[in-house]
Amino acid sequence: MDLSNKKCKPYEGGVTPLNDEEIAEYRKHIRDDWKVIENRKILKEYLFVNYRHSMDFINKVANIAEEEGHHPVMHVFYGKVVIELWTQAIDGLAENDFIMAFKIDVL
Amino acid sequence: MDLSNKKCKPYEGGVTPLNDEEIAEYRKHIRDDWKVIENRKILKEYLFVNYRHSMDFINKVANIAEEEGHHPVMHVFYGKVVIELWTQAIDGLAENDFIMAFKIDVL
Numbered sequence: 001m002d003l004s005n006k007k008c009k010p011y012e013g014g015v016t017p018l019n020d021e022e023i024a025e026y027r028k029h030i031r032d033d034w035k036v037i038e039n040r041k042i043l044k045e046y047l048f049v050n051y052r053h054s055m056d057f058i059n060k061v062a063n064i065a066e067e068e069g070h071h072p073v074m075h076v077f078y079g080k081v082v083i084e085l086w087t088q089a090i091d092g093l094a095e096n097d098f099i100m101a102f103k104i105d106v107l
Numbered sequence: 108m109d110l111s112n113k114k115c116k117p118y119e120g121g122v123t124p125l126n127d128e129e130i131a132e133y134r135k136h137i138r139d140d141w142k143v144i145e146n147r148k149i150l151k152e153y154l155f156v157n158y159r160h161s162m163d164f165i166n167k168v169a170n171i172a173e174e175e176g177h178h179p180v181m182h183v184f185y186g187k188v189v190i191e192l193w194t195q196a197i198d199g200l201a202e203n204d205f206i207m208a209f210k211i212d213v214l
Contacts, residue, residue, distance in 0.1 A: 051169065051172060051173065051178045052169075052173065055165075055166070055169045058162075058165075058183070059162070059166070062158065062159075062162045065158060066158065066159065071158045071185050073182070073183065073184050074182075074183040075180070075181075075182050075183075076165070076180065076181040076182075076183065077180050078178050
């Protein structure tokens, strides 16, 4: 599995959320500081020296989100950004979430 | 009280959080869809048609935050932004928070 070459796919219905085993497999392909929350979402904290740096980061994430058509929830603090990824249409995790996580980490 | 002409002041110590009465007074000078949470923070939800519009908004808020030296926590969803204001140094509300709320509302 090489997430770097993948693009997020538009949701077309009939997709089920990744199961525990699949999540564990995808998990290996992103950095290990992503937390898996109840096998329904993934979350990561990024630390920055100030607000401007936090803002620069989330603008880059937003650009990827627009390119990929998959939009994380972002929490912006003075020197910290928390990124949350899940797939709303299935209320769980899909490949798209791991593709986004991978692309955010190589920013 | 005219918040539009005020600027946020740097914290210089010895400041106590606004009390209930003072909060009620400041509250009158910002739009009434700001929620006061336990008299310790104020919070408002802004709705947008898409992520790009949410991002445009938070970038404008971040510019004001940098100008004023007072930085809200911002939660960014696809079509919604939640802004939270409080003054960390006093773990409560200060005039700065209401000045920021006022300035965000007139963006």
